[in-house]
Amino acid sequence: MSETTQGGMVKHAGASEGVSPDAALARLRALETLESGYEAWLELQVEHAASRLRFREERERLEQQGSFLLGAVRAAGLTPSSGAEPALVTPPAAPGDFLRDAEDKLTQARDALARRETESEAKHAEAFAEIRATLKDRVQRYLSASxxxxxxxxxxxxxxxxxxxxxxxxxxxxxxxxxxxxxxxxxxxxxxxxxxxxxxxxxxxxxxxxxxxxxxxxxxxxxxxxxxxxxxxxxxxxxxxxxxxxxxxxxxxxxxxxxxxxxxxxxxxxxxxxxxxxxxxxxxxxxxxxxxxxxxxxxxxxxxxxx
Structure with missing residues (x-):
């Protein structure tokens, strides 16, 4: 399902806000075994790949929306029909105003998406670093013990x-x-x-x-x-x-x-x-x-x- 926002932007109900690596880190911290650490690493890799895919799909949707709205404005013309009585025709909205409003909303959506993606990448990078460091520490402790x-x-x-x-x-x-x-x-x-x-x-x-x-x-x-x-x-x-x-x-x-x-x-x-x-x-x-x-x-x- 989707809904149209003010200004003509289409908001997809299924749009994701990104995924969190918290579940993978919780698995890592819950058990002290090497195997559980690697399972957490794999889980985080799967989450990261899914997150990147969703962000890419959302960028593509925004590009499609922008292209569609621009084409619709051009096709509409937004001018009175020829031969109509001027006094009986409601003045149309200015095409430039409508297009600028749609472009502004599209730019805002792109910027918000870019911020969420940057935050998601940073959080995943921190989680990957923690997992690698934890696994290395466990390996060294295991080697020192046996x-x-x-x-x-x-x-x-x-x-x-x-x-x-x-x-x-x-x-x-x-x-x-x-x-x-x-x-x-x-x-x-x-x-x-x-x-x-x-x-x-x-x-x-x-x-x-x-x-x-x-x-x-x-x-x-x-x-x-x-x-x-x-x-x-x-x-x-x-x-x-x-x-x-x-x-x-x-x-x-x-x-x-x-x-x-x-x-x-x-x-x-x-x-x-x-x-x-x-x-x-x-x-x-x-x-x-x-x-x-x-x-x-x-x-x-x-x-x-x-x-």
Whole structure:
């Protein structure tokens, strides 16, 4: 339903005043778990998208109303019919006055909408910042209270090569390991075990279209993926893997990833624009040594099994 206001403006009964992120923040503050925090984050993202859509639709309605009223004024003419007796014709309202009044009301409606949109964006930005800060704080507290446990499985391939697996981890552990390995929180709670793909002819993408990653940027090569992980802010939109940077004796770092493969995480190393899962003896020993250092520092629990 709609109603016409004085001056010809059309007011839609269903027009929204914007949505509030208060419900998402209430969920965040009610429970102290990582999963509930990520649920609040997702809820806020959905609310934010809906809010932006409503504001866009309302702007389009205002533009349509303005165009319609201008066309109606031009079509009306607002002049006496030819041949009519002047004394018998009621003087019409001045076309300019009517049009100016309608334009003024349209401008006021646009300005009010812009103010509401600015306020909504600011409130959502504050809520997003609070959620990210809260999740980061929880991750750090969890890591200080307990160590993620890993089991490294070594499979020899001849005498000089090896394949490394880690037993699959679940629950909060992938989020904790992401922060431990990359100093960033993932954009989604269940990122590591997510093997969904939008194209069954392709393997799952290594990135979500989150945190500034466009939908056509979710499948970078190894070089692009490393650049994306290193260049991320406090949130990294990983999907199906964990990044690990391991120092080289000659300087610099190698980019390893722990790729989710069924019941294990397979260790792969970036080699040019691709990844390979068969590691040299030096690479496998260096990766295992990196995890061992983390264990000796008290940051993870680690068991190593040689098959």
């Amino acid at each position: 160590r993620p446990s890993l089991t490294l499985l070594l499979r020899r391939v001849g005498t000089e090569r090896a394949i490394l697996h880690l037993e699959r981890v679940s629950g909060d552990t992938p989020v904790l390991l992401c922060f431990l390995f990359a100093a960033r929180i993932p954009s989604r709670y269940g990122f590591l075990l997510d093997d969904a793909t939008e194209d069954v002819s392709l393997p799952p993408a290594p990135l979500y279209a989150d945190a500034g990653v466009a939908a056509d940027e979710v499948r970078p090569d190894a070089v692009g993926l490393e650049s994306r992980v290193r260049g991320a802010g406090e949130v990294v939109p990983l999907k199906g893997f964990l990044p690990v940077f391991v120092s080289r004796p000659s300087g610099g770092e190698d980019f390893f990833r722990l790729l989710q493969r069924g019941v294990v995480l397979e260790v792969e190393v970036a080699d040019g624009t691709a990844f390979r899962n068969v590691l040299s003896r030096e690479e496998s020993e260096r990766f295992a040594g990196h995890l061992l250092r983390l264990k000796l520092e008290g940051r993870i629990g680690l068991d190593i099994e040689v098959g």
